Amino acid sequence: MKRIADSTIRRLSLYLRHLEDAEERGVETISSDDLARRGGTTSAQVRKDLSFFGSFGKRGLGYSVPELAGRLREIMGLGRTWRVAIIGAGKIGTALASYRGFQQRGFVIVGAYDTNPEKVGRALDGVVVRSMRDLAADVSRERPDIAILTVPGEDAQTVADQLVVAGIKAIMSFAPVQLQVPPDVALKTVNMAIELEGLSFALVNRD
Secondary structure: OOOOOHHHHHHHHHHHHHHHHHHHOOOOEEOHHHHHHHHOOOHHHHHHHHHOOOOOOEOOOEEEHHHHHHHHHHHOOOOOOEEEEEEOOOHHHHHHHOOOHHHHOOEEEEEEEEOOOOOOOOEEOOEEEEEHHHHHHHHHHHOOOEEEEOOOHHHHHHHHHHHHHHOOOEEEEOOOOOOOOOOOOEEEEOOHHHHHHHHHHHHHOOO
């Protein structure tokens, strides 16, 4: 499959949430216009996004809500459980460990790690914080699929390197730095400052 843009994947997630809302309300079919409104885009973009993954819907009839929702869950890899390790048991790591939405989407926190001896041994929403010294052995035994990195920027690359060596193939980083990982490791960076700058830009450029 050709590389799909991150913006397309984000829209697919929005379409899926709209479809799931429609399922709960008993809606059987939905139009590309309806999906476009939820995704903040156009009906043409909806059709283009979906076309990357096959043929969906019928002209004039729209999309079957259960069918399209099921296909999007499959496309997004939501038909299985993903094991997640949190690296960094500070405020962000603690908040993420407590977020119920992860488990509802199939993401289960199986481990939490920190270098601070005062944090090792305490529980984050039922998950005991372990020492980073245990990471390699734990990854080999428990095989988490995804690591969420919530360490300071100056430590982030070193920790990312440890994760790669341990065999982690997907990393979400909250560190405010650009990490370098091998091509076979998926990396997503969540930079709060950049997101706020996007909002400040929108505010000063209204009308």
